[in-house]
Amino acid sequence: MPNPKRRHSKKRGRLRRTFYKVHPVNLSKCPQCGKPRRSHRICIVCGYYKGKSRVVIATKEEKRKERERKNK
Template identity: 50%
Template sequence: MGSKILPIAKQIVMPNPKRRHSQQRSAKRRTHYKAEEVTLSKDTTTGEIHVRHRAHVSEGKLFYKGKLVSEKAPLKA
């Protein structure tokens, strides 16, 4: 008459691929993962070459966009 409640005895198993992807298929997917060349700039204040859009340390001071951000450079972990 009514619905039966079954006890959950089986462990839940996540779905897995039925077949292995071929090397060619994996390579086709990975063709778009390319490393780009890092753009470097010369700081107008210190004249030091640094990675663009990143703060950099020069003579123990932290600079960003040619401006002094901090007198003490952060400690590297």
């Protein structure tokens, strides 16, 4: 197993860690409804992915209808 020959300084480690950074969430427009959506994720507003296939998740609209049906 390769092993480090000697321990490096606190400065070196800390300097490396200065490049660690939190990135903001990458938002792009949904081609279906135009609402902002995370890339490579299903749109939570209309439930579409890649513009064509209908993925089986409940959208906000459907959840609201479901709630109304239960209340009646």
